[in-house]
Amino acid sequence: MHTMKPVTNVIIAGVGGQGVVKASDILTEAVFRAGFDVKKSEIHGMSQRGGSVASDIRFGEQVLSPMVPPGEADFILVMSEDEAQAVESQLKEGGTLLTPESLPGYIDEDADEDEDEETRLRLRCMNVALLGGLSTLLDIPDSCWREALCANLPKRAWEFNEKVFQLGRELVDK
Amino acid sequence: MSDPLERLLLSGDAAVARAALDCGVHLGVGYPGTPSTEILEDFSRLGGKAEWAPNEKVALEVGIGAAFGGAAALVTMKHVGLNVAADPLFTVAYTGVPGALVIVSADDPGMHSSQNEQDNRNFAKAAGVPMLEPSDSQEAYDLTREAFRLSHTHQIPVLLRMTTRTCHSQTVLRRAAPIRITEPDVYQRDIKSRVMIPGYARPAHRRLRAKLAAIEQEFNASELNYVVEGDRALGIIASGVSYMHAREAAPEASFLKLTTTHPLPVALARKFAAGVERCIALEEGDPYLVENLRAHGIPVEGKDEAYRFGELNVGLVRGILANAPAPEPAPPKGRPPQLCAGCPHRTVFATLARQNCIVTGDIGCYTLGVLPPFEAMDSCVCMGASIGVGLGLRHVLPPDEARRVVSVIGDSTFVHSGITGLVEMAYNPPPTGHLVLIVDNGTTAMTGFQEHPGTGKILDHSPSSKLSFEDLVKSIGITRVHVIDPTEDMRAFSDLVKECLDSGELAVVIARRPCLLAERKQTATERAAASKSCTP
Numbered sequence: 001m002h003t004m005k006p007v008t009n010v011i012i013a014g015v016g017g018q019g020v021v022k023a024s025d026i027l028t029e030a031v032f033r034a035g036f037d038v039k040k041s042e043i044h045g046m047s048q049r050g051g052s053v054a055s056d057i058r059f060g061e062q063v064l065s066p067m068v069p070p071g072e073a074d075f076i077l078v079m080s081e082d083e084a085q086a087v088e089s090q091l092k093e094g095g096t097l098l099t100p101e102s103l104p105g106y107i108d109e110d111a112d113e114d115e116d117e118e119t120r121l122r123l124r125c126m127n128v129a130l131l132g133g134l135s136t137l138l139d140i141p142d143s144c145w146r147e148a149l150c151a152n153l154p155k156r157a158w159e160f161n162e163k164v165f166q167l168g169r170e171l172v173d174k
Numbered sequence: 175m176s177d178p179l180e181r182l183l184l185s186g187d188a189a190v191a192r193a194a195l196d197c198g199v200h201l202g203v204g205y206p207g208t209p210s211t212e213i214l215e216d217f218s219r220l221g222g223k224a225e226w227a228p229n230e231k232v233a234l235e236v237g238i239g240a241a242f243g244g245a246a247a248l249v250t251m252k253h254v255g256l257n258v259a260a261d262p263l264f265t266v267a268y269t270g271v272p273g274a275l276v277i278v279s280a281d282d283p284g285m286h287s288s289q290n291e292q293d294n295r296n297f298a299k300a301a302g303v304p305m306l307e308p309s310d311s312q313e314a315y316d317l318t319r320e321a322f323r324l325s326h327t328h329q330i331p332v333l334l335r336m337t338t339r340t341c342h343s344q345t346v347l348r349r350a351a352p353i354r355i356t357e358p359d360v361y362q363r364d365i366k367s368r369v370m371i372p373g374y375a376r377p378a379h380r381r382l383r384a385k386l387a388a389i390e391q392e393f394n395a396s397e398l399n400y401v402v403e404g405d406r407a408l409g410i411i412a413s414g415v416s417y418m419h420a421r422e423a424a425p426e427a428s429f430l431k432l433t434t435t436h437p438l439p440v441a442l443a444r445k446f447a448a449g450v451e452r453c454i455a456l457e458e459g460d461p462y463l464v465e466n467l468r469a470h471g472i473p474v475e476g477k478d479e480a481y482r483f484g485e486l487n488v489g490l491v492r493g494i495l496a497n498a499p500a501p502e503p504a505p506p507k508g509r510p511p512q513l514c515a516g517c518p519h520r521t522v523f524a525t526l527a528r529q530n531c532i533v534t535g536d537i538g539c540y541t542l543g544v545l546p547p548f549e550a551m552d553s554c555v556c557m558g559a560s561i562g563v564g565l566g567l568r569h570v571l572p573p574d575e576a577r578r579v580v581s582v583i584g585d586s587t588f589v590h591s592g593i594t595g596l597v598e599m600a601y602n603p604p605p606t607g608h609l610v611l612i613v614d615n616g617t618t619a620m621t622g623f624q625e626h627p628g629t630g631k632i633l634d635h636s637p638s639s640k641l642s643f644e645d646l647v648k649s650i651g652i653t654r655v656h657v658i659d660p661t662e663d664m665r666a667f668s669d670l671v672k673e674c675l676d677s678g679e680l681a682v683v684i685a686r687r688p689c690l691l692a693e694r695k696q697t698a699t700e701r702a703a704a705s706k707s708c709t710p
Contacts, residue, residue: 041343051511064422066343069488
């Protein structure tokens with residue numbers, strides 16, 4: 001009796017403008033469409049102005065608190081390496097941290113983002129590429145991911161985002 | 175109409191908006207403030223009639239009028255907004271309303287985007303209005319509807335108290351079948367209820383207390399409050415998001431989930447406390463439940479004072495339950511916010527820093543002028559305070575010091591509560607004069623680019639009457655009024671500030687330059703509107 005059904009805890013972190021909230025919207029919608037109970041919590045407001053942003057997503061059969069308890073994150077996604085330090089302590093033992101470095105080959109190190117359109121776009125869609133990496137670690141049907149991507153992105157961005165999502169799936173270094 | 179049983183994933187704010195629509199709210203009115211802002215924006219998007227008022231006091235007064243007219247009115251604001259609206263709140267509790275009036279107070283424990291973390295549960299008790307507290311979006315939806323029902327049934331304004339976590343967390347909910355609570359009809363005169371001269375207010379106060387006593391009885395039997403049977407060794411009384419944290423932190427415990435936190439269902443709490451060995455009231459912020467339950471002789475434990483500060487979470491609740499010593503303050507989280515690159519406020523604060531001004535600041539993005547590299551702000555108290563505080567300093571400082579004082583206020587904040595400060599400036603001018611800088615970026619940027627009377631557009635961005643700051647300032651009796659784009663010629667702006675300070679006169683400089691982000695957003699909205707109107 002009183003045993004708690006397991007809840008999966010994800011934190012997505014970065015700086016305002018890196019697509020943290022967008023990524024958490026997509027993930028939340030995907031698990032919602034997969035039929036889970038889900039709660040997502042983040043802070044809007046002053047944090048928009050270039051400050052750090054973090055979003056907590058929790059899902060399972062029943063979720064109570066909307067916030068990931070300290071040190072209990074199963075997965076943490078960070079949009080840039082320098083943001084990792086602020087949230088790493090939230091990772092539970094055996095949890096997975098996904099950063100841009102977890103996707104070897106996603107960004108061509110020799111390319112100049114000002115010169116190369118593909119590199120610029122890939123950097124901008126790092127949030128979706130990391131979700132692609134995460135998707136290999138979660139039991140969410142592909143169709144739910146696809147629907148969630150389309151529901152949260154403008155039509156003209158679908159094709160490229162589906163591509164980087166797939167890239168993230170293939171490249172992720174588990 | 176969409177299937178009412180459809181599963182939805184909504185924030186608490188969006189859930190309130192949806193519920194308002196589903197129970198026939200006639201008018202939503204408020205002033206933007208994180209974390210409450212999205213309620214009226216969503217209500218408007220869903221087709222409800224919603225408007226931004228110049229400030230929360232006016233918003234509540236408009237809501238009162240609508241409810242006097244028999245309508246269902248929703249008034250929204252952040253916690254500190256209720257301070258501004260406190261004057262009408264305390265008396266509309268006496269008058270009551272024939273329609274229905276629900277006020278949302280969105281508190282911000284932890285001060286994610288606020289200047290204090292006041293606990294507005296105390297307002298419900300002080301004003302004598304019933305209060306409901308949701309703990310997730312489903313409850314935000316259900317309780318909004320319940321608040322309107324309660325308000326209409328008992329002819330009393332009701333406070334729906336939310337917090338940042340319930341406002342901004344997205345959780346799953348199902349709607350219920352739409353209903354209509356009340357409809358405005360021929361005006362019913364009731365001067366003894368609504369004209370609060372002392373002779374009518376004295377019986378009105380007694381009527382209010384009788385209503386609250388009846389509501390307390392209703393709450394004692396209400397399904398909104400319920401017991402979750404568990405181990406009798408530990409009984410936890412909790413409400414709002416704290417209930418969710420506590421259920422998770424102590425899944426084996428017995429719970430009394432309180433949804434109606436004013437008036438407290440005392441009989442229910444007494445019975446619960448008597449049935450458990452250790453009874454603890456677990457709450458974020460002030461010891462509201464603990465003190466009020468103890469005042470009724472119910473033996474409940476509270477939390478250590480060290481846990482009063484900031485938000486709770488599952489980890490902190492475990493600490494409270496284990497009587498653990500004070501938690502270490504959480505380390506500052508990552509990068510602090512800053513003024514955007516290219517933000518026109520940057521020029522303003524660079525200038526004020528260079529001229530070594532004493533800057534009384536105000537509430538908005540520009541409060542970030544306090545941070546490096548500018549550090550050009552000396553005070554920020556509440557909406558509109560820049561002007562009054564600046565005048566006070568000017569009155570008492572030695573003349574050479576007084577001449578350095580400048581008040582900085584944003585456009586939306588100026589309309590909210592800067593105008594009376596300016597009237598004071600003209601009426602009681604300091605001997606050294608004064609300079610008020612209105613940093614006019616043409617939007618309420620901080621809360622997400624809402625319109626206000628100075629933008630000449632209403633909540634849904636359609637055009638309306640536009641308040642001219644320069645004409646208003648002149649009509650108050652201030653003759654030295656300048657309008658300048660601070661980014662066009664930084665030197666000219668700097669010279670103008672110096673000239674005003676040196677003049678020893680009363681001066682208002684309107685530093686006008688649109689917010690970069692708002693401009694971008696506006697262009698996108700206009701593009702979308704244009705493409706829509708082109709579609710057959």
